Amino acid sequence: MLRRDFLKLNAIGILGCGLSFPFAGDAFAADPYLVVAKGEPGPATRAAVQGLGGMARFVQPGQKVVIKPNMSFDQGPAAAVNTHPDVVRELVVMCKEAGAGKIRVLDHSLHNPRQSLERSGILAACDSVETGICHHLMSGSQYAEATIPDGKEMRKNAFMKDVLEADVIIAAPVAKSHSSAGVSLCLKGQMGLIQDRHVMHSRYDLDVSIVDLATRVKPALSVVDATRVLTSGGPGGPGRIITPGEVIASADPVAADAMAVSSYEWYGRKQKPRQVAHIRLAHERGLGRMDIDALNVARIAV
Amino acid sequence: MAASVWPGLRRAVQGASLALFLFCCWSVAWPLPDGPTPADLFLRLDPAAAVLTTIASRHFIVALVPGIVVLACTLIAGRFFCGWICPYGATLDIVRRLWGRRRKTCQLPRRLPALKFVVLAAMTGTALLGVNTVFWGAPIPLLTRAVETLVHPLATLLAQSGLDIGSPLLEGFPQLAYLEVTPRRYEGMLFIACLFGACCWLEAVYPRFWCRCLCPSGALMALLSRRPILRRRVSEGCRGCERCVRICPTQAISDDPGRTNHEECLTCQRCRGVCPDGSIAFGTVPRAIAAPPAPSHSPSRRAFLGSGAMGIVLAGIQYSGTGSLMAGDGKGTLLQPWVVRPPGALPEPDFLRRCLRCGLCMKACPTNGLQPAWTLAGAEALFSPILVPRRGPCDPACHACGQVCPTGAVASLVPEEKQWAKVGTAVVLRERCLAWAEGRKCVVCQEVCPYGAVALAHTEQTAVPAPVVKGVKCYGCGYCEKHCPVRIPAIRVEPLNALRLATTDYKAAAQEAGLSLEVGKREGGEMQDTVPEGELPPGFSD
Numbered sequence: 001m002l003r004r005d006f007l008k009l010n011a012i013g014i015l016g017c018g019l020s021f022p023f024a025g026d027a028f029a030a031d032p033y034l035v036v037a038k039g040e041p042g043p044a045t046r047a048a049v050q051g052l053g054g055m056a057r058f059v060q061p062g063q064k065v066v067i068k069p070n071m072s073f074d075q076g077p078a079a080a081v082n083t084h085p086d087v088v089r090e091l092v093v094m095c096k097e098a099g100a101g102k103i104r105v106l107d108h109s110l111h112n113p114r115q116s117l118e119r120s121g122i123l124a125a126c127d128s129v130e131t132g133i134c135h136h137l138m139s140g141s142q143y144a145e146a147t148i149p150d151g152k153e154m155r156k157n158a159f160m161k162d163v164l165e166a167d168v169i170i171a172a173p174v175a176k177s178h179s180s181a182g183v184s185l186c187l188k189g190q191m192g193l194i195q196d197r198h199v200m201h202s203r204y205d206l207d208v209s210i211v212d213l214a215t216r217v218k219p220a221l222s223v224v225d226a227t228r229v230l231t232s233g234g235p236g237g238p239g240r241i242i243t244p245g246e247v248i249a250s251a252d253p254v255a256a257d258a259m260a261v262s263s264y265e266w267y268g269r270k271q272k273p274r275q276v277a278h279i280r281l282a283h284e285r286g287l288g289r290m291d292i293d294a295l296n297v298a299r300i301a302v
Numbered sequence: 303m304a305a306s307v308w309p310g311l312r313r314a315v316q317g318a319s320l321a322l323f324l325f326c327c328w329s330v331a332w333p334l335p336d337g338p339t340p341a342d343l344f345l346r347l348d349p350a351a352a353v354l355t356t357i358a359s360r361h362f363i364v365a366l367v368p369g370i371v372v373l374a375c376t377l378i379a380g381r382f383f384c385g386w387i388c389p390y391g392a393t394l395d396i397v398r399r400l401w402g403r404r405r406k407t408c409q410l411p412r413r414l415p416a417l418k419f420v421v422l423a424a425m426t427g428t429a430l431l432g433v434n435t436v437f438w439g440a441p442i443p444l445l446t447r448a449v450e451t452l453v454h455p456l457a458t459l460l461a462q463s464g465l466d467i468g469s470p471l472l473e474g475f476p477q478l479a480y481l482e483v484t485p486r487r488y489e490g491m492l493f494i495a496c497l498f499g500a501c502c503w504l505e506a507v508y509p510r511f512w513c514r515c516l517c518p519s520g521a522l523m524a525l526l527s528r529r530p531i532l533r534r535r536v537s538e539g540c541r542g543c544e545r546c547v548r549i550c551p552t553q554a555i556s557d558d559p560g561r562t563n564h565e566e567c568l569t570c571q572r573c574r575g576v577c578p579d580g581s582i583a584f585g586t587v588p589r590a591i592a593a594p595p596a597p598s599h600s601p602s603r604r605a606f607l608g609s610g611a612m613g614i615v616l617a618g619i620q621y622s623g624t625g626s627l628m629a630g631d632g633k634g635t636l637l638q639p640w641v642v643r644p645p646g647a648l649p650e651p652d653f654l655r656r657c658l659r660c661g662l663c664m665k666a667c668p669t670n671g672l673q674p675a676w677t678l679a680g681a682e683a684l685f686s687p688i689l690v691p692r693r694g695p696c697d698p699a700c701h702a703c704g705q706v707c708p709t710g711a712v713a714s715l716v717p718e719e720k721q722w723a724k725v726g727t728a729v730v731l732r733e734r735c736l737a738w739a740e741g742r743k744c745v746v747c748q749e750v751c752p753y754g755a756v757a758l759a760h761t762e763q764t765a766v767p768a769p770v771v772k773g774v775k776c777y778g779c780g781y782c783e784k785h786c787p788v789r790i791p792a793i794r795v796e797p798l799n800a801l802r803l804a805t806t807d808y809k810a811a812a813q814e815a816g817l818s819l820e821v822g823k824r825e826g827g828e829m830q831d832t833v834p835e836g837e838l839p840p841g842f843s844d
Contacts, residue, residue: 110749110781112668115697135480137480138484139462139483139484141469141482142482177840177841179745179748179749179767179841180743180744180745180840197787198785198787198789200787201742201787202744205743231831232831232832232839236748240831266842267830267839269832269838269839271839275838276841276843277843
């Protein structure tokens with residue numbers, strides 16, 4: 001009951017924010033395409049998803065959900081290389097509220113899996129809601145081969161079995177720069193759901209294969225944690241960290257990525273979404289929209 | 303206490319000892335608890351390892367004192383260690399039981415038991431010249447190595463297969479469904495299997511062949527147990543049935559049941575158990591009734607000196623190799639590019655003199671990166687640990703290898719010192735690197751480097767920023783080598799500029815050498831946080 005009351009209150013809060021917005025009428029005629037919520041990580045995440053119409057729009061009761069944060073670096077939240085634990089926790093809580101049958105928070109670690117889970121704070125955050133849902137999947141038995149029918153270069157790989165079985169995938173990356181892909185956001189982050197990432201560098205073109213992957217793994221909801229942004233030195237850091245305190249959410253991962261790219265300075269320079277090759281290619285291949293100027297964007301403060 | 307109780311009691315002690323040994327081996331698993339661990343409990347008890355390592359390293363190793371104490375105790379109680387405590391002996395006893403009673407054990411050729419003294423003399427010869435060869439035969443390091451690099455990998459393999467098969471049953475239990483066992487892997491397990499297998503096979507024909515003919519610790523203890531204070535004695539009630547002669551696994555009882563070769567007697571109490579008259583006991587023997595011991599197996603003085611001289615020649619051969627220990631790191635000694643030692647390893651000659659090749663460091667290594675070197679570092683470095691980053695990098699937060707090393711061959715370092723114990727330097731092999739050779743987007747090496755040691759070079763030769771290693775920032779941990787997407791890695795850690803100190807002052811030495819090894823910290827300057835006007839950030843395009 002408490003949870004529901006809290007939800008109602010939140011909804012009213014957002015309504016209030018929305019009404020104060022000049023294009024409030026438009027924003028509520030249909031759910032906005034993109035929501036940028038400013039605030040503390042947890043509340044901003046909730047507000048952003050509520051702004052899109054609430055988690056119930058994405059998760060039906062009984063469904064299997066996989067949440068994919070960044071949690072594969074052995075660093076604490078301040079280093080901005082992993083998703084903020086409060087963002088992940090809020091997503092798990094909202095999935096539970098929506099009645100999800102099975103929730104898993106999964107990644108494929110680069111560093112020591114256990115240390116990464118612990119130092120990122122994400123394991124503790126998940127355990128505080130439900131124990132046993134947060135894992136790094138390292139062993140081959142957790143993966144199954146699957147084809148990528150619409151892949152241009154990469155046409156198969158081994159995917160996490162949980163991902164292949166999932167009804168809903170939620171991308172929840174932290175916003176950070178990436179020395180070879182430009183940025184590491186929702187699209188790039190999906191590389192954490194497959195077993196053999198090496199081939200995406202060594203055999204295929206990295207940008208093309210990121211988009212190939214996006215044709216197979218389509219997040220229903222994309223939430224970019226821009227509460228802290230690693231604008232240089234990514235993906236492993238260290239680098240310059242800014243703290244916009246924002247969470248960007250959309251049903252379209254390309255739009256969420258594009259919004260993150262254009263919202264912040266990368267290496268001290270304003271960049272356009274089209275300058276990130278995999279975002280441009282994803283747009284061109286019809287996987288989403290990077291023309292954010294033409295989209296209905298709601299901005300909320302909590 | 304009835305005489306028949308003794309064999310059972312001994313078996314119980316022996317079994318408990320083996321169980322404790324296996325527990326010690328198993329307990330060496332990352333993360334280790336703070337403070338001392340029981341991991342090397344048995345290694346410390348090995349007399350040959352203690353004596354010969356001390357001689358070879360010219361260093362009094364406190365941790366090995368118990369081995370010397372065991373040796374001294376043989377003056378009192380004979381080879382009680384072999385019969386009651388040694389887990390290798392216990393293993394062989396179990397193997398013999400597994401062979402069953404169908405097989406008839408054979409009389410050992412008379413001169414064979416002398417072989418162990420030859421082995422010991424040769425090892426002592428090499429040790430006198432500062433070459434440690436005790437790892438070939440010291441029983442506890444041998445068994446530890448077999449358990450850590452042969453039994454443990456097989457056990458993990460079995461556990462993983464079990465989990466794979468059982469996974470459908472675990473679906474409903476989220477905690478269990480994600481249980482993962484990563485099988486350990488080591489190179490050359492077949493060799494250890496053959497060595498171990500040979501000992502087990504011999505057990506069917508010649509009981510305790512290893513202990514009687516090869517074991518240098520056994521030989522050392524035999525030398526001191528010619529006439530121990532507490533020893534086998536036969537009272538006058540003996541009717542000469544010779545059951546004890548037949549049951550003795552080491553043929554230590556001569557044809558006259560009253561006479562014992564105490565050098566060969568493992569004090570196993572079997573004779574006591576089968577004696578129908580209860581006339582056999584182990585205890586002090588009054589001088590008046592002491593029977594002369596049975597003839598000794600120890601070789602002539604000539605054979606002793608000859609095998610010692612042989613050891614000296616062996617040491618000479620080792621010294622005259624290109625990887626000679628005598629000259630240390632410089633002075634014409636060749637350094638092999640793949641011999642990356644664990645962090646805190648002593649300078650190479652000292653390291654090899656002290657390393658028991660017990661494999662504890664390899665078992666403790668959380669990433670499975672420490673591997674037996676085989677012949678990669680020369681014959682004298684057989685079984686010694688090297689870091690193979692492609693298998694597993696050196697975790698910056700871990701120094702388990704130093705923590706478990708019984709002899710300090712890998713120094714035990716606190717985290718603040720370990721951080722500076724550089725093991726090598728990564729080298730980019732440009733002809734294979736995706737960025738350098740093919741102009742493709744990659745730089746995974748820069749992505750994973752915990753020390754921020756991989757910088758990106760913008761040159762006209764390459765279409766994309768390409769990786770270069772900053773030597774002063776590179777620890778040699780090998781995350782780059784581990785994650786390089788090229789199947790045969792295009793970046794490789796070599797033991798260049800590794801810090802190998804006889805002390806533990808790594809921080810001071812590293813700073814004096816101008817190193818800057820800090821995890822997750824990057825000083826400004828060399829890697830920019832902003833790009834100049836008109837230039838694109840890495841990974842962006844126009």
